Each structure stands twice: as structure tokens, then as C-alpha cells.
Amino acid sequence: xxxxxxxxxxxxxxxxxxxxxxxxxxxxxxxxxxxxxxxxxxxxxxxxxxxxxxxxxxxxxxxxxxxxxxxxxxxxxxxxxxxxxxxxxxxxxxxxxxxxxxxxxxxxxxxxxxxxxxxxxxxxxxxxxxxxxxxxxxxxxxxxxxxxxxxxxxxxxxxxxxxxxxxxxxxxxxxxxxxxxxxxxxxxxxxxxxxxxxxxxxxxxxxxxxxxxxxxxxxxxxxxxxxxxxxxxxxxxxxxxxxxxxxxxxxxxxxxxxxxxxxxxxxxxxxxxxxxxxxxxxxxxxxxxxxxxxxxxxxxxxxxxxxxxxxxxxxxxxxxxxxxxxxxxxxxxxxxx
Amino acid sequence: xxxxxxxxxxxxxxxxxxxxxxxxxxxxxxxxxxxxxxxxxxxxxxxxxxxxxxxxxxxxxxxxxxxxxxxxxxxxxxxxxxxxxxxxxxxxxxxxxxxxxxxxxxxxxxxxxxxxxxxxxxxxxxxxxxxxxxxxxxxxxxxxxxxxxxxxxxxxxxxxxxxxxxxxxxxxxxxxxxxxxxxxxxxxxxxxxxxxxxxxxxxxxxxxxxxxxxxxxxxxxxxxxxxxxxxxxxxxxxxxxxxxxxxxxxxxxxxxxxxxxxxxxxxxxxxxxxxxxxxxxxxxxxxxxxxxxxxxxxxxxxxxxxxxxxxxxxxxxxxxxxxxxxxxxxxxxxxxx
DNA sequence: ACAGTTTACTTAATCGTTTACTTTAACGTA
DNA sequence: TACGTTAAAGTAAACGATTAAGTAAACTGT
Numbered sequence: 001x002x003x004x005x006x007x008x009x010x011x012x013x014x015x016x017x018x019x020x021x022x023x024x025x026x027x028x029x030x031x032x033x034x035x036x037x038x039x040x041x042x043x044x045x046x047x048x049x050x051x052x053x054x055x056x057x058x059x060x061x062x063x064x065x066x067x068x069x070x071x072x073x074x075x076x077x078x079x080x081x082x083x084x085x086x087x088x089x090x091x092x093x094x095x096x097x098x099x100x101x102x103x104x105x106x107x108x109x110x111x112x113x114x115x116x117x118x119x120x121x122x123x124x125x126x127x128x129x130x131x132x133x134x135x136x137x138x139x140x141x142x143x144x145x146x147x148x149x150x151x152x153x154x155x156x157x158x159x160x161x162x163x164x165x166x167x168x169x170x171x172x173x174x175x176x177x178x179x180x181x182x183x184x185x186x187x188x189x190x191x192x193x194x195x196x197x198x199x200x201x202x203x204x205x206x207x208x209x210x211x212x213x214x215x216x217x218x219x220x221x222x223x224x225x226x227x228x229x230x231x232x233x234x235x236x237x238x239x240x241x242x243x244x245x246x247x248x249x250x251x252x253x254x255x256x257x258x259x260x261x262x263x264x265x266x267x268x269x270x271x272x273x274x275x276x277x278x279x280x281x282x283x284x285x286x287x288x289x290x291x292x293x294x295x296x297x298x299x300x301x302x303x304x305x306x307x308x309x310x311x312x313x314x315x316x317x318x319x320x321x322x323x324x325x326x327x328x329x330x331x332x333x334x335x336x337x
Numbered sequence: 338x339x340x341x342x343x344x345x346x347x348x349x350x351x352x353x354x355x356x357x358x359x360x361x362x363x364x365x366x367x368x369x370x371x372x373x374x375x376x377x378x379x380x381x382x383x384x385x386x387x388x389x390x391x392x393x394x395x396x397x398x399x400x401x402x403x404x405x406x407x408x409x410x411x412x413x414x415x416x417x418x419x420x421x422x423x424x425x426x427x428x429x430x431x432x433x434x435x436x437x438x439x440x441x442x443x444x445x446x447x448x449x450x451x452x453x454x455x456x457x458x459x460x461x462x463x464x465x466x467x468x469x470x471x472x473x474x475x476x477x478x479x480x481x482x483x484x485x486x487x488x489x490x491x492x493x494x495x496x497x498x499x500x501x502x503x504x505x506x507x508x509x510x511x512x513x514x515x516x517x518x519x520x521x522x523x524x525x526x527x528x529x530x531x532x533x534x535x536x537x538x539x540x541x542x543x544x545x546x547x548x549x550x551x552x553x554x555x556x557x558x559x560x561x562x563x564x565x566x567x568x569x570x571x572x573x574x575x576x577x578x579x580x581x582x583x584x585x586x587x588x589x590x591x592x593x594x595x596x597x598x599x600x601x602x603x604x605x606x607x608x609x610x611x612x613x614x615x616x617x618x619x620x621x622x623x624x625x626x627x628x629x630x631x632x633x634x635x636x637x638x639x640x641x642x643x644x645x646x647x648x649x650x651x652x653x654x655x656x657x658x659x660x661x662x663x664x665x666x667x668x669x670x671x672x673x674x
Numbered sequence: 675a676c677a678g679t680t681t682a683c684t685t686a687a688t689c690g691t692t693t694a695c696t697t698t699a700a701c702g703t704a
Numbered sequence: 705t706a707c708g709t710t711a712a713a714g715t716a717a718a719c720g721a722t723t724a725a726g727t728a729a730a731c732t733g734t
Contacts, residue, residue, distance in 0.1 A: 003691085075421050080411045084409045351685075392723085
């Protein structure tokens with residue numbers, strides 16, 4: 001690999017001058033600068049981020065922690081889309097993205113924080129993870145700039161989807177279609193699901209609707225199989241609901257399967273609604289009523305926030321950024337008025 | 338950040354001894370080694386990969402290039418799964434994964450090769466990209482260890498899904514169900530699609546089946562919308578096919594939509610088959626007949642191959658690794674015998 | 675007892691940059 | 705002419721590790 005030293009030799013200048021020329025500093029003569037730049041190009045020079053980062057303590061590299069049930073979160077449609085948008089934004093600003101190693105096999109294992117120091121990340125983004133994990137908390141309590149997605153630490157900035165508003169809108173829509181017996185197969189207990197559940201009950205209350213406690217079923221998230229079981233249970237009740245909500249679109253698809261296995265059809269017999277608004281939702285038959293989360297905006301906001309925290313740590317405020325979703329009416333909720 | 342120097346000072350030894358102790362080299366006394374390790378832990382030392390990589394010329398970092406239509410390929414179900422498996426494997430071996438920056442906005446832009454040198458990747462994996470891109474070719478012609486997925490450069494190792502065998506199996510199944518009027522909405526012209534198309538024609542030929550040339554439609558890949566248009570055209574023909582194949586499961590879902598919009602049903606009126614075997618395929622109604630690609634194996638093989646190329650460049654053979662898919666019969670192809 | 679080996683260290687160079695500080699020469703001004 | 709200023713360089717240390725080479729002391733065998 002050709003280094004600044006090689007260029008310096010060829011141009012008969014010192015390495016310092018090469019560095020200054022390539023970084024467009026002002027204490028280099030015009031001709032020298034051009035000679036150096038030309039020579040660098042001719043010799044096929046490319047800078048070495050390792051050396052640069054070592055010296056400057058800035059790696060222009062960002063760590064990402066997406067761990068979902070032992071996997072990377074890549075296979076999670078919603079988070080993959082958020083990450084894609086996040087990545088595009090930081091890359092436009094000259095940063096790169098590296099996964100924080102979450103292998104449990106390697107001995108000795110580095111904790112998330114150790115790994116972040118090891119790689120010298122300028123900042124870290126975390127999402128799609130168990131936020132009560134001690135390692136995650138250790139990372140959050142460090143001095144590394146950090147943003148979270150869909151979760152808020154009290155001493156860090158984060159971007160959250162407006163789950164309360166989203167669920168409120170969805171529920172109002174469903175109630176407006178005449179539904180009163182509404183069940184909810186919600187995900188595991190997290191900040192996200194808690195907000196949605198609160199909105200769910202709020203809208204019921206405002207409309208003086210009462211439902212049996214066990215219309216709300218906990219613990220199925222992104223699992224079509226578990227969801228189907230819950231749905232089966234709901235459908236087998238004598239007081240069967242007219243509409244079932246799910247924590248995400250995949251679960252909703254599981255619900256639809258269940259309904260059909262019972263010889264019922266959506267939305268004629270049972271109405272179904274999801275959450276997330278994955279691309280597929282609109283293409284299902286019937287198209288799924290859901291809330292589309294603005295993954296593009298979420299990723300971009302998280303990126304901008306993190307870059308600001310890195311580059312202007314002094315002036316950047318701690319902030320919770322809320323991104324609204326939009327109702328996608330679809331055809332899976334019937335009007336039973 | 339606490340460095341080896343700090344440990345050395347505290348333990349009254351030289352930095353070299355600290356390095357050797359922490360790396361378990363044999364020319365360090367037993368007590369000294371333990372003192373150093375204990376002190377390191379107490380002081381919260383974590384190693385610095387930047388310094389280490391600079392010195393040793395080994396970053397234990399791997400670059401990944403997944404660029405799909407201007408996006409990262411993360412949103413591409415098949416590749417996201419492959420990447421997830423690849424990532425898990427290399428992480429188990431102590432490597433990390435960084436995206437090769439593909440932002441087109443940044444000035445000055447580093448080419449893929451320049452970026453790879455800049456970050457000092459030990460190796461690179463590429464997939465899901467235009468392999469004729471001059472920058473990709475530049476990267477392939479460099480000395481950086483490289484594996485490709487679903488494409489073969491003639492001077493590099495790669496992992497490819499056995500598209501020929503997969504399509505052959507799928508077609509034989511379809512023919513065995515009595516279909517003779519079989520159409521194929523295939524993807525853009527790539528090595529992958531060419532192999533599948535060859536298998537498609539081969540099975541037709543073996544069974545003495547002739548189809549109109551325009552039963553084969555090119556250019557729709559992962560685009561539900563474009564696929565629907567192609568399907569519309571096929572369905573509007575007087576000699577309508579009895580079965581339509583698609584280049585991937587998403588496209589197949591577009592096809593199903595089209596069929597239904599024509600007031601027809603799957604599989605009673607028109608049979609449909611996809612390719613990839615995404616999780617969802619089994620959950621559709623009717624469940625989709627498809628070939629499940631073994632993303633787990635593909636990612637793992639690619640990872641192992643790349644690690645071998647990195648660690649044993651001398652002895653590692655150039656190799657094309659072929660991973661078989663498996664037929665998922667599903668319910669979307671009717672038996673019309 | 676002495677040369678040779680082994681053990682447990684230290685020294686110092688090195689990887690490729692950046693940057694504070696120093697030097698040199700040219701220039702402007704009184 | 706002499707002095708201060710400025711432009712355009714160079715010098716050298718530093719970032720945090722690794723490692724070849726050197727050294728001193730302890731140990732080995734005959």
C-alpha cells in the first residue's frame with residue numbers, strides 16, 4: 001500500500017507537508033499542494049483510517065446493535081428498513097457502519113461497551129434489543145454518544161415511533177366502523193407495547209366500551225405460530241370478538257391464517273388489523289388495515305441526532321424525537337355499522 | 338481510555354511485557370502474567386483494534402457490499418437472511434462486519450476498493466449488486482480476499498445457490514401435476530436468472546412441451562407492481578397459461594393479486610410458483626409452492642470460505658460452492674391431471 | 675567451574691497519520 | 705540596513721499496539 005511517506009519521497013517534501021496538502025490546510029504552497037495531490041492520485045494512494053483514527057481519536061465509524069432473539073435484527077423487516085435509512089444518512093456524512101459483535105460463542109467475549117471501545121466507534125445506535133440487558137445498560141452509562149430507537153433511556157436521546165398516537169388512530173378507525181368487541185394480541189411487554197396498550201384502553205374508555213380482560217393476550221411478537229394459537233383461543237370463545245388487533249403485520253398474517261382455518265373469512269366474519277405497515281401489507285388479500293411506521297424518517301432522525309451528538313456534544317440537547325405513523329385503511333376491517 | 342502503558346506503569350513492567358502477557362505469549366513469568374491480567378481487568382482496560390490493526394496489518398474486520406437499487410440490500414429478505422448467517426459465522430471467529438460505504442453523495446467519494454483499503458478490511462463479501470459495475474470489477478481485481486454470493490468471478494471463490502437444480506426440481510414437479518402451458522415471469526438478466534431460465538427450457542424440452550416465446554417475460558424482480566402488469570398481460574391472452582412461475586416469492590404474491598383481480602382463483606384457475614422460500618411463503622393462503630434457498634448454509638459457507646482465504650491464502654483453493662435448495666410443495670400449484 | 679542454554683524481561687523500531695512547534699527565506703517597512 | 709512579519713516548509717512527538725533483537729540472571733550439564 002502506498003502511504004504518505006511514498007508520496008513525500010517522490011515529491012521531495014516531508015510527510016507533514018503531504019498530510020497538510022491532502023487535508024487542504026493553508027500552510028502549503030499552491031504548487032506543492034497540487035503536485036502532491038497529483039502524485040497521490042498517480043500512485044494510487046488511499047488514506048488509512050486506522051492510523052488516522054488512532055492519532056485523532058475519531059474513527060468515523062458507528063456501531064450498531066440490533067439483536068433480536070439471538071439473531072441480528074436484519075431479518076426483522078421493520079428494523080432492517082430503519083437501519084437501511086440510518087446507514088444511508090450517516091454514509092452521506094462520511095461515516096461507516098459496523099455491527100457491534102454479539103456472538104456469544106467467542107472466548108473471551110467483549111461486552112458491548114468493550115467492543116465499542118475496541119473498535120473506537122464515534123457513536124452507537126441501538127434498537128431491537130432487550131434494553132434491560134446489563135451489557136446494554138453498561139453501554140448506555142458510558143460516555144459514548146448514543147441514540148436509541150423505540151426506547152428511551154432517561155439520559156440519552158432516542159427516536160420513537162408515536163405508538164400511542166398510532167394506536168389511537170387505528171382504534172378510533174376501528175370503533176368508527178362499528179366494532180365493540182375488539183381483542184388485542186399484543187407483543188411482549190416493552191415500552192412500545194405498553195404505549196400501544198395504553199392507547200388501546202384509552203379509546204375503549206372514551207367510547208364506553210368494555211371488553212373481557214382476556215381479550216388482551218400478551219407475549220406474541222413476530223411469531224406467526226404463537227399468534228395463531230392466541231387467535232384460535234379467541235375464536236373458540238362463545239363471545240368471539242368482531243375485530244382482532246395484532247402487534248405487527250406478521251402476527252396479523254398469522255391471525256388471518258387462524259381465522260381461515262376456522263372456516264371464517266376476513267373481513268366478513270372477523271376483522272383484522274396489524275401494525276408496522278410493511279410493504280407486503282398492502283399486497284395481501286384483503287389488504288391489511290395497519291399503521292405504517294415511517295422507517296425512513298426514524299432512521300434518518302436517529303442518524304442526524306447521533307451525528308450531532310458526535311460533532312457538537314456541547315450544544316446538542318437531549319431529546320426524544322417522536323415520529324408519527326400513518327393509518328393505512330386497507331380492507332381487512334369491515335364496516336359493521 | 339486506559340492503555341497498555343497505564344498497566345505497564347502500574348505493574349512496573351514495560352509495555353512489551355504487558356502486550357505479551359495479554360496475548361498469552363510464553364516469555365512472560367507466570368506471576369507477572371497474572372498480575373498484569375488482573376490489573377488490566379481492574380483498570381477496565383480494553384484493547385484498541387486501531388493500533389493493533391495498524392501494526393499487524395490485520396483488522397479482523399470484513400467489508401460487505403450489498404447494494405440493491407440504490408439501497409443497501411438490507412431490505413431484501415433473501416440477502417438479509419444470508420447476511421445474518423454470514424455475520425453470525427464471522428463473529429464467532431472474532432471478526433466484525435462493516436458495510437462498504439456506497440453513498441453516492443459524498444465528495445470526494447472513495448471507490449469500493451479505496452474504501453476497503455481505507456478501512457483495512459481483511460476480506461470482502463459481495464452480493465446483491467451489479468457485478469458489471471467498474472468499481473466492483475476494480476475490487477475483484479485487487480488483492481483483497483473476496484467471496485461473491487450468487488455470482489462467480491473467474492478468479493475468485495463464490496457461493497451460489499443451485500438455481501439450475503432448483504428450477505429443474507420445481508419444473509418437474511409442475512409438469513408432474515399435469516401443467517403444459519407454463520409461463521415464466523423471470524427477473525433481470527443475471528447469472529442467477531440465466532441458470533433458472535436454462536433449467537426451465539430444459540425441463541420443457543425433455544417433456545416435449547412447447548410454449549409461445551412470450552410466455553417468458555423478462556425484467557421483473559422483487560417488484561410486485563411490474564410483476565402484476567406482466568401477469569395481467571399473460572392472463573389476457575387467449576391461450577392463457579395454466580401455471581405461472583416467478584423469479585421470487587414477492588413477485589409471486591404480485592402474481593396472485595393479479596389473478597384475483599381477474600376474478601380468478603389460485604390454484605383452481607391458475608397455478609402459481611415462486612422462488613426463495615421466504616418465511617412468509619408457507620403462511621400465505623394458499624401456501625406458496627416455491628424453492629426454499631438455504632440462506633443459512635449460503636451465508637455460513639461464504640463466511641468460512643472467506644475466513645480460510647484470509648487465514649490460509651496459500652493453501653485455500655479457488656472454489657465454487659453450490660448450495661442446494663429444497664422444494665416446498667405448498668398449495669398454489671393445482672394437480673390438473 | 676565454566677560455557678551454554680533458558681527464562682523473563684527491556685529496548686527500540688515500526689505501522690500511517692496528525693499536529694504543535696521550529697526553521698528558513700523572502701518580504702515589507704522605517 | 706535592520707527588524708518584524710509572513711509564507712512555506714521541516715522536525716519530531718504522539719496515538720496504542722506488536723515484535724525483533726538485546727540483556728541480565730538463573731539454571732544446566734559435564
